Amino acid sequence: MRHPTDGTLRRILDEPAGVADVDREHAADCPVCLAAVCVVHDDAALAAIAFSTSGDVPDVDAAWQRLSQALAGDARGYAAAGSTRPARRLRSVLRRPAVAGFGVAALLTGASVAAAADWLPIFRTERIAPVVLDQDALVQLPDLSAYGELEIVEEVDVRAVADAAAAEEASGLEAPRVDELPQGVIGDPTYRVGEQVSAVFTFSAARAAEAAAEAGETLPPPPPGLDGGRFRLVAGPGVAAVWTEARGVPALIIGRAIAPTGYSSGIPFETAHDYLLSLPGLPLDVANQLRSFSADGTTFPLPLTDPDGDLTTSDVDVDGVPATVLELSGGAVSGVVWVEDDVVTAVAGLLSVDEVLDVARGLG
Amino acid sequence: MSAVVADQHSAQRLVRELPASDAVWCSGLRKRYGRQVAVADVSLTVARGEVLGLLGPNGAGKTSVIKMLLGLVRPDAGEAILLGRPARDPRSRANVGYLPELFRYQHWLTATEVLALHVRLAGADVPAAEQRECLAAVGLARRAGDRVGGFSKGMQQRLGLAVALVARPQLVILDEPTSALDPVGRADIRSLLLSLKNSGVAVLLNSHLIGEVERVCDRVVILDRGCVASSGTLQELLGQRELKLELGGVTGAASERLATAGRLSRTGNTYTVALPADQDATTVPNLVADLVRFGVHVHAVETTRISLEDRLLDILRSGSER
Numbered sequence: 233m234r235h236p237t238d239g240t241l242r243r244i245l246d247e248p249a250g251v252a253d254v255d256r257e258h259a260a261d262c263p264v265c266l267a268a269v270c271v272v273h274d275d276a277a278l279a280a281i282a283f284s285t286s287g288d289v290p291d292v293d294a295a296w297q298r299l300s301q302a303l304a305g306d307a308r309g310y311a312a313a314g315s316t317r318p319a320r321r322l323r324s325v326l327r328r329p330a331v332a333g334f335g336v337a338a339l340l341t342g343a344s345v346a347a348a349a350d351w352l353p354i355f356r357t358e359r360i361a362p363v364v365l366d367q368d369a370l371v372q373l374p375d376l377s378a379y380g381e382l383e384i385v386e387e388v389d390v391r392a393v394a395d396a397a398a399a400e401e402a403s404g405l406e407a408p409r410v411d412e413l414p415q416g417v418i419g420d421p422t423y424r425v426g427e428q429v430s431a432v433f434t435f436s437a438a439r440a441a442e443a444a445a446e447a448g449e450t451l452p453p454p455p456p457g458l459d460g461g462r463f464r465l466v467a468g469p470g471v472a473a474v475w476t477e478a479r480g481v482p483a484l485i486i487g488r489a490i491a492p493t494g495y496s497s498g499i500p501f502e503t504a505h506d507y508l509l510s511l512p513g514l515p516l517d518v519a520n521q522l523r524s525f526s527a528d529g530t531t532f533p534l535p536l537t538d539p540d541g542d543l544t545t546s547d548v549d550v551d552g553v554p555a556t557v558l559e560l561s562g563g564a565v566s567g568v569v570w571v572e573d574d575v576v577t578a579v580a581g582l583l584s585v586d587e588v589l590d591v592a593r594g595l596g
Numbered sequence: 597m598s599a600v601v602a603d604q605h606s607a608q609r610l611v612r613e614l615p616a617s618d619a620v621w622c623s624g625l626r627k628r629y630g631r632q633v634a635v636a637d638v639s640l641t642v643a644r645g646e647v648l649g650l651l652g653p654n655g656a657g658k659t660s661v662i663k664m665l666l667g668l669v670r671p672d673a674g675e676a677i678l679l680g681r682p683a684r685d686p687r688s689r690a691n692v693g694y695l696p697e698l699f700r701y702q703h704w705l706t707a708t709e710v711l712a713l714h715v716r717l718a719g720a721d722v723p724a725a726e727q728r729e730c731l732a733a734v735g736l737a738r739r740a741g742d743r744v745g746g747f748s749k750g751m752q753q754r755l756g757l758a759v760a761l762v763a764r765p766q767l768v769i770l771d772e773p774t775s776a777l778d779p780v781g782r783a784d785i786r787s788l789l790l791s792l793k794n795s796g797v798a799v800l801l802n803s804h805l806i807g808e809v810e811r812v813c814d815r816v817v818i819l820d821r822g823c824v825a826s827s828g829t830l831q832e833l834l835g836q837r838e839l840k841l842e843l844g845g846v847t848g849a850a851s852e853r854l855a856t857a858g859r860l861s862r863t864g865n866t867y868t869v870a871l872p873a874d875q876d877a878t879t880v881p882n883l884v885a886d887l888v889r890f891g892v893h894v895h896a897v898e899t900t901r902i903s904l905e906d907r908l909l910d911i912l913r914s915g916s917e918r
Binding site for chain 1 (some may be wrong): 603604607608609611613614615617618620623641675677680681682
């Protein structure tokens with residue numbers, strides 16, 4: 233007998249009444265169909281997580297975030313059913329603007345924020361220098377709390393607002409306006425704003441020593457004044473306009489934020505920078521990349537995961553301002569980021585590089 | 597969906613432990629005759645042993661739905677499963693009894709012969725004694741040997757019912773089963789339906805006699821212009837109660853208070869509040885006490901249950917307003 237269709241197997245989970253007895257009997261004893269049921273189940277679980285909402289009105293942006301998080305955290309199930317590639321590809325595409333390890337990497341260069349919890353990292357300073365990290369390296373980055381206390385002073389509060397005017401009022405920033413949308417991007421955007429966030433990180437030599445010991449390493453002696461040294465990290469506010477396509481994935485995102493700033497209490501940045509770079513747990517290649525940044529706190533790293541190794545970056549200019557282009561998945565996803573007058577702007581989407589640059593250069 | 601499918605073993609258990617297939621399941625049924633859309637989008641289920649009433653005005657698509665379920669009409673879209681088999685498979689109808697809206701039996705045969713013929717057509721093995729019992733159950737015991745040509749329309753409808761029931765069906769589809777019957781005949785059919793329900797036979801009952809549906813059905817699906825306008829158990833559809841008040845000197849504040857109790861309508865001094873199904877015992881006394889406090893003269897207060905007829909009209913009217 234032929235295998236039941238995919239649609240019929242999906243019904244086993246979401247509408248069993250629509251599965252004829254003959255299909256049930258076949259599926260119960262067919263390894264191919266049972267494997268497919270496993271995949272369907274994982275899909276359903278993922279969709280349920282992604283699209284569960286607390287209110288009556290679905291929040292597509294929030295759903296997308298949950299979906300990308302769920303995909304990032306979910307590697308099981310697909311392999312068992314032999315359909316690894318599509319899931320991995322989607323997962324990696326959605327995960328690209330990842331902010332894992334962001335706090336640590338940012339602190340290392342002296343300019344920082346720990347609170348980039350949303351889809352768009354709120355990054356800072358006068359020039360953006362992307363740091364390409366592979367996923368394993370990100371995982372190995374020590375958590376900030378292993379080196380001291382991180383006290384959140386102002387919590388992350390990213391929320392949807394009604395329109396551009398409301399976004400401008402809430403953020404104090406000019407909401408991005410696009411005269412001509414790229415082909416395939418239609419409709420009005422939804423706006424989200426994030427309030428200013430801030431945190432204070434206090435370095436603890438004892439805590440860092442413990443972390444080093446756990447990793448089987450010895451903590452190098454910290455420079456005088458670093459133990460108990462405090463770093464204040466401030467970011468935001470920010471505003472984002474999101475155009476969503478039919479599948480619910482953002483087709484175009486434009487984000488603007490007051491660039492984050494890091495303040496050091498006492499100890500010179502260069503000293504802290506060199507020391508932090510020498511801490512156990514930091515992969516050598518990442519340390520080398522970070523060393524290449526200027527030590528005056530004006531370069532901000534943009535950590536990105538690149539599990540498939542298909543992220544490319546290049547330098548361009550947007551209306552005379554140096555900018556960085558990120559191109560992913562062979563051009564399926566592109567973004568451009570630049571800093572001007574303490575405001576960082578990012579344009580990204582399921583678009584070509586030329587399309588995001590057109591949008592970036594035509595921003596009102 | 598809460599089942600956990602970690603591996604194939606769990607998936608196999610999940611498939612094996614699926615609830616038994618329903619008597620009827622259909623999804624997205626659609627049928628157009630020329631330019632006329634008879635059925636636009638109908639999905640419904642009838643559980644095993646359940647009596648489902650199909651209600652709706654003339655032309656709502658009820659009979660077309662039934663004919664699509666039975667393979668008498670090919671749907672333009674959608675699919676159906678009867679007793680676990682796809683409706684396109686003729687074997688799906690082996691255990692289905694059907695009384696059509698328009699019936700005509702061989703007038704030269706006796707009632708017994710008509711029944712025997714249908715037992716043969718169904719490929720069933722039903723002893724003659726059981727066939728006689730079936731005729732008795734529909735009130736034709738004493739006319740078993742008479743030719744159908746001499747039967748009244750009501751008696752022919754009774755015979756049709758016997759035909760639908762004789763091959764021990766697990767699902768019976770009855771299209772207007774009492775249209776030709778007098779009130780006594782209707783009462784007989786109602787008790788027959790209740791006995792079918794008690795013996796676990798699923799029934800899909802198409803009738804525009806609302807009282808009939810209200811008395812015997814577990815659940816009701818209301819069709820309007822080819823779509824499901826509403827569906828639910830009688831409790832869900834009729835759980836609402838209505839509060840009628842004869843009032844004088846109603847101020848704006850009193851009107852607002854009335855509206856907080858439920859949907860408010862007014863004819864002269866009569867105010868009608870549709871109370872929600874989950875209202876508790878204090879809702880009405882509290883409302884009346886508040887009205888008195890507002891200085892309203894309360895002449896009469898009456899709570900009534902909303903009848904299925906009222907509900908049907910309400911649903912159909914609100915549908916035509918859309």
